[in-house]
Amino acid sequence: MNHSLVDRPIKKADDRIRGNVNVQSVYMLLKGCLHTHTTCSDGKLSPQEVANAYESRGYDFIAFTDHDYLLKPNYREICGQLKTNMIIFYGIELTVFVNGYIHVTKIEGDREVLHIFNHIGEYDFTPEQLLVRLTELEKMYPLDAVEITTKGFREMVFESLNIAYPKIASDDSHTLGGIGRAWIELDTKREKDSIIQAIKKGKCWNCYI
Ligand SMILES: [Zn+2]
Numbered sequence: 001m002n003h004s005l006v007d008r009p010i011k012k013a014d015d016r017i018r019g020n021v022n023v024q025s026v027y028m029l030l031k032g033c034l035h036t037h038t039t040c041s042d043g044k045l046s047p048q049e050v051a052n053a054y055e056s057r058g059y060d061f062i063a064f065t066d067h068d069y070l071l072k073p074n075y076r077e078i079c080g081q082l083k084t085n086m087i088i089f090y091g092i093e094l095t096v097f098v099n100g101y102i103h104v105t106k107i108e109g110d111r112e113v114l115h116i117f118n119h120i121g122e123y124d125f126t127p128e129q130l131l132v133r134l135t136e137l138e139k140m141y142p143l144d145a146v147e148i149t150t151k152g153f154r155e156m157v158f159e160s161l162n163i164a165y166p167k168i169a170s171d172d173s174h175t176l177g178g179i180g181r182a183w184i185e186l187d188t189k190r191e192k193d194s195i196i197q198a199i200k201k202g203k204c205w206n207c208y209i
Pocket of ligand 1: 035093
């Protein structure tokens with residue numbers, strides 16, 4: 001269940017900006033993107049350039065989710081060597097065959113793992129066909145959420161879809177211009193597993209430019 005935008009805890013964000021909150025000890029409003037691409041697969045920017053672009057836009061965390069079938073062999077090593085103050089999740093976008101190819105991201109926390117059925121608007125599925133794929137995917141992966149945006153753009157038909165998964169907005173960025181269109185915010189500890197646990201519970205807000 002996603003909260004509506006009107007529920008967003010603006011006050012806490014304002015407090016953090018004003019420095020009224022001890023960010024080390026309390027839950028905080030975090031901004032993040034769970035779907036990005038780099039030159040480690042088909043993205044145009046290097047991982048460091050992607051990190052810099054998101055960090056300069058005020059993000060607290062991002063997930064690198066390069067494609068499995070294009071992946072550079074040293075991808076994990078590169079992701080671990082970035083210079084940034086953001087939390088960086090190591091992830092991978094898996095190509096899965098379920099009556100046609102679909103994409104699922106696997107994102108690693110410290111102990112938690114997050115699986116997201118990606119860009120459900122890109123497959124030209126009817127809502128009924130989508131539910132069939134969801135049922136098949138559930139047999140293959142412990143699915144946690146669905147991405148309802150397409151390259152960062154809103155898909156109103158999927159926002160209102162009655163499904164039992166948290167709905168996530170992401171950029172699926174491949175270029176500098178694709179960065180910052182859609183993101184999630186959540187109020188939790190600034191650590192990987194707390195972020196993943198909050199998303200699994202649907203305790204996040206989808207935000208758009
Ligand atoms: Zn992608």
